[in-house]
Structure formats: structure tokens, C-alpha cells
Amino acid sequence: MxxxxxxxxxxxxxxxxxxxxxxxxxxxxxxxxxxxxxxxxxxxxxxxxxxxxxxxxxxxxxxxxxxGMARARFIDDETVEAQNGLRLDDLIAQLTDMAYCGMEKLSLIPGEVGASAVQNVGAYGVEAKDVIERVYTMDVETQEERVFSNEECKFGYRDSIFKHELKGKYIVTSVVYKVKPGEASKTREEIIQTRMAKLPTVGEVGSAGSFFMNPFIPEEQANELLKLYPDMPNFSSPQGVKIPAAWLIEQCGWKGKTLGGAQVWPKQPLVIVNANHATPEDIIALAAQVSASVKEKFNIDIHPEVNYI
Ligand SMILES: Cc1cc2nc3c(=O)[nH]c(=O)nc-3n(C[C@H](O)[C@H](O)[C@H](O)COP(=O)(O)OP(=O)(O)OC[C@H]3O[C@@H](n4cnc5c(N)ncnc54)[C@H](O)[C@@H]3O)c2cc1C
Known part of the structure; x- marks a missing residue:
């Protein structure tokens, strides 16, 4: 320790x-x-x-x-258990090298295995919930170990039970992912290239990835907005119509705009970056102004994905 x-x-x-x-x-x-x-x-x-x-x-x-626990082991040919401190992308790299597939679309998402289950990370149509079989945890209060099935994790869009009812109550200690034999190196490489072209590189430009979550709005509101903005991207889902927050933010003219040291990332306006010695206040103020202008123009609330501590 x-x-x-x-x-x-x-x-x-x-x-x-x-x-x-x-x-x-x-x-x-x-x-x-x-x-x-x-x-x-x-x-x-x-x-x-x-x-x-x-x-x-x-x-x-x-x-x-x-x-500091960062090992992974195969349980059988279809499941791998990874400890919480292992970087998710290191796990995916190892699996790809060993010709296992299933998680390659999550390539290059920063962060560790523990948080992948808390946040239900996702990209390119795949979410952690699609590949998580079960989650091992320790109860903060009693130190007892408890296993959560995929269902018990109550996964949602960038969401899980560990962010709500059980926030701060359990520490994820390891995650069991489903994998299968198969070649994934080409997809992994394509995803890495796409992400690198669009997103700030960790260690070079400070950010927390997408600052806001994509909002879901009622169908009637989407139809009204489509009359005014026929090009508005929209995706129907059981939760409502999903509108990409990046599009909303761009329409409000925020791309590349700065406030103090914080900036709306010019290549992907969903991301707020620490462009020049930003203070937390700069980032908080810029995020608040962005969401206020989206509310004013579209009457849509956008909420941070980032955890304010
Ligand atoms: C450049 C960039 C790109 C990104 N792209 C994506 C993307 O494409 N898709 C996506 O979903 N996310 C993306 N993110 C966000 C981020 O990668 C994920 O949210 C990731 O899961 C965070 O992992 P972490 O280990 O850094 O967790 P942290 O940021 O350290 O913690 C996140 C939350 O999880 C909790 N937590 C962490 N570990 C544990 C544990 N073991 N047990 C219990 N709680 C824990 C923390 O308390 C906190 O509430 C991006 C971030 C960046 C900087």
C-alpha cells in the first residue's frame, strides 16, 4: 500500500x-x-x-x-476477468493481440476497468453493458464482497446503479467481460485513427472527453424543432428522441470559443478542454454558458457527463 x-x-x-x-x-x-x-x-x-x-x-x-491491481485472466474461452486498476484500453489491446474480439469498439476510451462498469462507457454503438457479464465489488461500509450480475448493475446510457442508489457505497474490484475468438485488429486500428483525429489526446490537451450527455426529448418537441431545423440529426429510442449535444452546441456558435483558459474543442464541440491553464471556475462557467444557450435556443436541457467533485 x-x-x-x-x-x-x-x-x-x-x-x-x-x-x-x-x-x-x-x-x-x-x-x-x-x-x-x-x-x-x-x-x-x-x-x-x-x-x-x-x-x-x-x-x-x-x-x-x-x-494498483491491474491483472487480467481468462476464466474460460468466453470470459475474462480484469482487475479494477487495469486500463481498459490495455485490456482491449491484449485481447486483440491474442485474437479475441467483442470489445474493440471501446478502444482508446481512457480510464480503468473499475470505472468502465460505473460509467457504462460506450462508443461506436457498443457500451460496456453489452460485454460485461458480472461485476465484483467491495462494500465500503462492511467490506463484504458482493457480485452484481449485468442486470443488477441497472446499466443505462453512461449510467449504472453505482452512480445512483449505490453511489459511493461499493468499490468495483474487478469486472468479468464476455469475449469471443476472432480478429479485431483492423477495427481497433480504424477506431483509434478516428478517435485521434477528433478527440484531444490525453496527456497533451486536458479534458474529460464529452462534457455533456446527449439529451433525449419528447417526439412532439423533436417534430416542432425539425420544422425549424430540418437538418437536425435525431434518433428515435425508447427513452425519446436523441439529439446529439454536439450539434446543439455547434448551432449555438460555441465551436472553438474560449472562456478564461477553457475552450470548446474546435474538432468536437461536445468536449471542453483546458486550453491554457484553465481554473475549475473557467470550466464550470463555460459549461454553464453552453448549456444555458442550448436551453435558450432549443428549450433542451443538456446535463454534464463529467463528475463534478
Ligand atoms: C479524451 C477522452 C475521451 C473519452 N471518450 C469517451 C468515450 O468515447 N466514451 C465514454 O463512455 N467515455 C469517454 N470518456 C470518459 C472516460 O473515459 C470514462 O468516463 C471512463 O470510464 C473514466 O474512467 P476513469 O478510470 O478515468 O474513472 P474516473 O474518472 O477516475 O472516475 C469516474 C467515476 O467512477 C468512479 N470510480 C472509478 N473507479 C471506481 C471503482 N473501482 N469503484 C467504484 N467507483 C469508481 C469515480 O468515483 C467517479 O465517480 C473520455 C474521456 C476523455 C478524457
Whole structure:
């Protein structure tokens, strides 16, 4: 186990914000995790992965937990169990090299295995929920282990039970994914190229990926809007009509606009970047202005995907 006091979280969030944490603990086994949770019972705890979906709005006066467990193993020819601290893309790279497929469309999504289940990450029509079989967790309060079936995780669009009813109550310790033998290297390569052309590269430009989620609106509202904006992209779904937030933001003229050090990414307006030593206040203010203008022009609420801490 490694413990650091009063450290900067700069290396631990992809937005590149220099918040401080009172205590940062990295554990390397379930026993160590159990021990930490017992010792710090009742204290404010935030378990992070790669910090690629976090916006530290201020210093964190609690304990940041991170897993140093990063192994994966095949359970059988169709399932692989990966520990929470393994980078999702490293897992996909390894599987692709071994000629296993199923997860390649999630290539290059930043972040670790633990958060893939919390966030139900997705890209190019595939979501983590499509490939997750079950999720192993530890109860923060009792330190008991509990397995969640795919169904019990209540996955939704960038959503799971771990973001709502059970927020902060369980730590995902490993995830079992379904895979199958098959060649995926070409698709993986294409996805990597597409993503690199469009999205900021982690480590070069600070961001947390898509800042907002795509909104779903009632069919009547979509029909009214289509009269005014016949080119508006729209996708019917059981939740309503999905309108790409990137399109809405672009229509409001935000592409490339800056506020302080924060900027709406010119190549993909769904992303807010730390273009020039942005403060949390710059990012928060820019996001608020973007969503207010979308509300004013289209009467649509867009909500952050990013976790404000
Ligand atoms: C450039 C870029 C592109 C991106 N593209 C995509 C994309 O295409 N699709 C997509 O879905 N997302 C995308 N994202 C967002 C991000 O990659 C995902 O949200 C990812 O799952 C975050 O993983 P993480 O390990 O960094 O988690 P963090 O950001 O550290 O944490 C996210 C949340 O999960 C919780 N958490 C983390 N680990 C655990 C654990 N073990 N147990 C319990 N809770 C935990 C945290 O408390 C927090 O609430 C992108 C981000 C960036 C920067």
C-alpha cells in the first residue's frame, strides 16, 4: 500500500487541474483495500481510476483511493476477468493481440476497468453493458464482497446503479467481460485513427472527453424543432428522441470559443478542454454558458457527463 499526504492531483486527472488531496492511498490487494476501508471508516472517500471523467472543482479534503491491481485472466474461452486498476484500453489491446474480439469498439476510451462498469462507457454503438457479464465489488461500509450480475448493475446510457442508489457505497474490484475468438485488429486500428483525429489526446490537451450527455426529448418537441431545423440529426429510442449535444452546441456558435483558459474543442464541440491553464471556475462557467444557450435556443436541457467533485 502506498500513502501520500497533501498531494497535488494534477497527475491524477486528465483535465489537468491542480487540486490537492489530504490523503492519497493506492492499494495492491483486496486485503489492503479492506484494511484501508476499516481504518478510515466514516471518512469521506473518493475512489478514482485514471481521473478521465472528473472535474475537481476544489481541493478534496478526504481520501482519494486508487487501485494498483491491474491483472487480467481468462476464466474460460468466453470470459475474462480484469482487475479494477487495469486500463481498459490495455485490456482491449491484449485481447486483440491474442485474437479475441467483442470489445474493440471501446478502444482508446481512457480510464480503468473499475470505472468502465460505473460509467457504462460506450462508443461506436457498443457500451460496456453489452460485454460485461458480472461485476465484483467491495462494500465500503462492511467490506463484504458482493457480485452484481449485468442486470443488477441497472446499466443505462453512461449510467449504472453505482452512480445512483449505490453511489459511493461499493468499490468495483474487478469486472468479468464476455469475449469471443476472432480478429479485431483492423477495427481497433480504424477506431483509434478516428478517435485521434477528433478527440484531444490525453496527456497533451486536458479534458474529460464529452462534457455533456446527449439529451433525449419528447417526439412532439423533436417534430416542432425539425420544422425549424430540418437538418437536425435525431434518433428515435425508447427513452425519446436523441439529439446529439454536439450539434446543439455547434448551432449555438460555441465551436472553438474560449472562456478564461477553457475552450470548446474546435474538432468536437461536445468536449471542453483546458486550453491554457484553465481554473475549475473557467470550466464550470463555460459549461454553464453552453448549456444555458442550448436551453435558450432549443428549450433542451443538456446535463454534464463529467463528475463534478
Ligand atoms: C479524451 C477522452 C475521451 C473519452 N471518450 C469517451 C468515450 O468515447 N466514451 C465514454 O463512455 N467515455 C469517454 N470518456 C470518459 C472516460 O473515459 C470514462 O468516463 C471512463 O470510464 C473514466 O474512467 P476513469 O478510470 O478515468 O474513472 P474516473 O474518472 O477516475 O472516475 C469516474 C467515476 O467512477 C468512479 N470510480 C472509478 N473507479 C471506481 C471503482 N473501482 N469503484 C467504484 N467507483 C469508481 C469515480 O468515483 C467517479 O465517480 C473520455 C474521456 C476523455 C478524457
Amino acid at each position: 502506498s500513502t501520500k499526504e497533501n498531494i497535488s492531483l494534477l497527475p491524477y486527472n486528465t483535465f489537468g487541474l491542480d487540486a490537492k488531496a489530504r490523503l492519497f492511498i493506492e492499494y495492491y490487494s483486496l486485503d489492503e483495500l479492506r484494511q484501508v476501508l476499516k481504518e478510515h471508516k466514516g471518512e469521506q472517500i473518493l475512489h478514482i481510476g485514471q481521473g478521465s471523467n472528473l472535474l475537481f472543482t476544489r481541493d478534496f479534503n478526504g481520501i482519494i483511493l486508487h487501485s
